[in-house]
Every structure is written in C-alpha cells, then in structure tokens.
Amino acid sequence: EDWQDRGAAVAVRQEVDANGKTVARYIKKGVRDFSFGNTLGEGSYSTVVFATDRQTLKEYAIKILDKRHIIKEKKVKYVNIEKDTLNRLTDHPGIVRLYYTFQDERSLYFVLDLCKGGELLGVLKRMTTFDEECTRFYGAQILDTIDYMHKRGVIHRDLKPENVLLDHQMYVKITDFGTAKILKTRRPDESQTSIPPIDSTEIPEEERASSFVGTAEYVSPELLVDKNACKASDLWAFGCIIYQLLAGRPPFKASNEYQTFQKIVALDYEFPIGFPTVARDLVERLLVLDPARRLQIEHIKNHEFFDGISWGPELWKQKAPRLK
Numbered sequence: 001e002d003w004q005d006r007g008a009a010v011a012v013r014q015e016v017d018a019n020g021k022t023v024a025r026y027i028k029k030g031v032r033d034f035s036f037g038n039t040l041g042e043g044s045y046s047t048v049v050f051a052t053d054r055q056t057l058k059e060y061a062i063k064i065l066d067k068r069h070i071i072k073e074k075k076v077k078y079v080n081i082e083k084d085t086l087n088r089l090t091d092h093p094g095i096v097r098l099y100y101t102f103q104d105e106r107s108l109y110f111v112l113d114l115c116k117g118g119e120l121l122g123v124l125k126r127m128t129t130f131d132e133e134c135t136r137f138y139g140a141q142i143l144d145t146i147d148y149m150h151k152r153g154v155i156h157r158d159l160k161p162e163n164v165l166l167d168h169q170m171y172v173k174i175t176d177f178g179t180a181k182i183l184k185t186r187r188p189d190e191s192q193t194s195i196p197p198i199d200s201t202e203i204p205e206e207e208r209a210s211s212f213v214g215t216a217e218y219v220s221p222e223l224l225v226d227k228n229a230c231k232a233s234d235l236w237a238f239g240c241i242i243y244q245l246l247a248g249r250p251p252f253k254a255s256n257e258y259q260t261f262q263k264i265v266a267l268d269y270e271f272p273i274g275f276p277t278v279a280r281d282l283v284e285r286l287l288v289l290d291p292a293r294r295l296q297i298e299h300i301k302n303h304e305f306f307d308g309i310s311w312g313p314e315l316w317k318q319k320a321p322r323l324k
C-alpha cells in the first residue's frame with residue numbers, strides 16, 4: 001500500500017495495537033470501495049464516472065485516467081499538478097473537492113464532488129443568455145472563488161464555462177486544475193527588488209507560467225504575445241465569461257483558432273445591441289490588453305455591476321436565482 005499518499009487518506013480510524021496502545025489507522029480507499037455507475041463525461045485524457053461509496057452510500061464523480069495513455073501523451077506532470085492543486089484548495093465552496101486519489105495497475109482515480117447541475121456551458125446553451133441577476137450571482141461566485149485561488153498562489157489558466165460546474169443547489173464548483181500554475185511563495189527574507197523586470201526573462205520562473213495555452217476563446221493576449229500567464233490572465237477569462245453569459249456567445253470567436261487569436265491581440269470585439277450598459281463598462285475594464293491595467297479583484301467587487309452582492313459567506317448561503 002502506498003501509505004505516503006496521506007493527501008488521499010482522509011479517513012482515520014482509532015485502533016488499539018498489540019501493546020494496548022491507541023493508534024490512528026489511515027484508511028486508504030480503493031476501487032473495491034465504490035460501485036461505479038454511468039459515465040458522466042469523457043475528456044481527451046480522462047473519463048468521469050458516477051460512483052457510490054459502498055459503506056457510506058455517498059455519491060461521487062470519479063475521474064479515471066489510463067496510465068499508459070497519460071505516459072504516452074506526456075501528461076504525467078498535469079495529473080500531478082491537478083492532484084497537488086486540489087489538495088491545496090480544500091476549504092472553499094466554489095472549488096470542486098478532491099476526497100481521495102488512488103491507483104490500480106491500469107488507472108489513476110480522482111474521487112471528486114458530484115456536481116448534479118452539470119456544466120455552466122450546458123445551462124447557458126439551454127437558456128441562450130442569462131439575465132443580469134443570474135449573471136451577477138454566477139459572476140460573483142466565480143470571482144469569489146478566483147479570489148480564493150489567487151490568495152493561495154494558484155492561477156487556473158483555463159477558466160471557461162465548461163470548467164464551471166454546478167452542484168445540486170446550482171452553486172458554482174470550479175474544476176479542471178490540471179493546467180493550473182502554482183506560484184512558489186517568495187521567502188519573506190528575500191529582498192523584493194523594487195525595480196520591475198524589464199522583460200519576461202527577468203520574471204522569476206515561478207511567476208512566469210510555462211508555455212501552456214488554454215482554450216482559444218478565453219486565452220489572454222499576454223499568453224499569446226509573450227507566453228506568460230499571470231493572475232490577471234484569469235481575470236481576462238472572467239471578463240469573457242461575463243460577456244458570454246449576457247450575450248450568449250464569447251467575445252472573441254472566429255472560424256479557426258488562429259483567427260480567434262488575431263481578434264484577441266487586436267482587441268477586436270463588439271457588444272450586441274441591448275448589452276446592459278453597466279455590464280459593458282465592467283467587461284471593457286477587464287478586456288484590456290495590458291494585464292497591469294486590467295481591473296483587479298478588489299475593484300471588480302466594488303464595480304457597480306456587483307451592487308447588492310454581499311461578498312463572503314453570505315454569497316454561499318443565499319438561494320441561487322431561478323434561471324429564467
């Protein structure tokens with residue numbers, strides 16, 4: 001048994017050993033502890049399956065990855081990043097929760113929250129567009145979750161409506177952290193050079209994310225121009241999501257990826273007639289080419305579009321607005 005994987009052994013049982021000493025026994029879950037049901041989704045590197053814990057009858061979504069495929073496609077790094085990131089982002093309602101990880105000879109298993117509301121993209125497609133009240137609520141829950149991630153030094157890098165799941169209360173659960181970037185925390189004693197880096201070569205490796213590119217429609221210009229993603233890159237994607245909820249389509253969409261990229265770097269998009277004015281002001285302050293001039297989270301929270309939202313625990317207690 002691989003006992004090192006403490007991150008997954010969340011279940012602990014008290015036992016008395018041979019000398020009468022009380023010891024903590026970590027319970028490692030395995031395939032045999034679950035009964036598997038229908039397939040919920042297929043990714044290029046994973047299959048998500050409905051499963052029930054045989055002892056507790058609790059329901060989960062289990063993400064299964066084929067080891068050979070992961071190795072062949074050189075995705076081992078991404079799988080371990082997903083595990084490490086999810087093990088780091090454990091106490092926020094807007095992050096899909098990782099309960100256990102385990103493996104057998106063929107596969108790797110992530111035991112995750114079951115999100116019965118499906119993907120935000122699917123809900124949006126059925127609605128065509130969201131009204132302002134729904135956009136405000138879902139935008140606020142997504143932003144609150146991005147704030148939590150960034151405060152823990154995690155950049156998602158592939159935020160999009162497919163990666164925003166909804167649980168049984170129709171609350172947001174952000175998923176798919178395989179392409180996240182964990183910023184190494186600077187040692188407090190390290191003298192912070194006050195002079196900003198001249199170009200990306202001067203940005204320390206941990207700040208400069210590798211050459212991963214997200215999904216075309218939501219990729220930030222800085223990622224296309226000089227290969228670095230930063231926290232502001234998630235806020236560019238956030239701006240695209242707000243636009244898409246109200247307009248029913250993303251701001252930058254062309255017939256192929258290359259043309260989509262050209263529209264992004266040229267900031268070539270327009271608002272449909274009737275796009276709400278206050279929301280338009282917010283989107284215009286997020287879809288800014290220079291990441292340093294893009295609205296930051298605190299300013300977004302204070303933007304007029306979010307008037308009426310009480311940030312913090314209240315946001316995760318109120319009823320989700322009926323999707324109309």
Ligand SMILES: O=C(O)C[C@H](Cc1nc2cc(Cl)cc(Cl)c2[nH]1)c1ccc(Cl)cc1
Nearest residue numbers: 005067076079080083101102103108109110
């Ligand atoms: O047990 C742990 O915590 C660490 C392992 C690390 C790990 N073992 C692997 C074996 C293979 Cl073949 C591929 C990957 Cl990506 C692998 N990642 C692991 C197991 C399961 C899951 Cl879902 C992720 C990582």
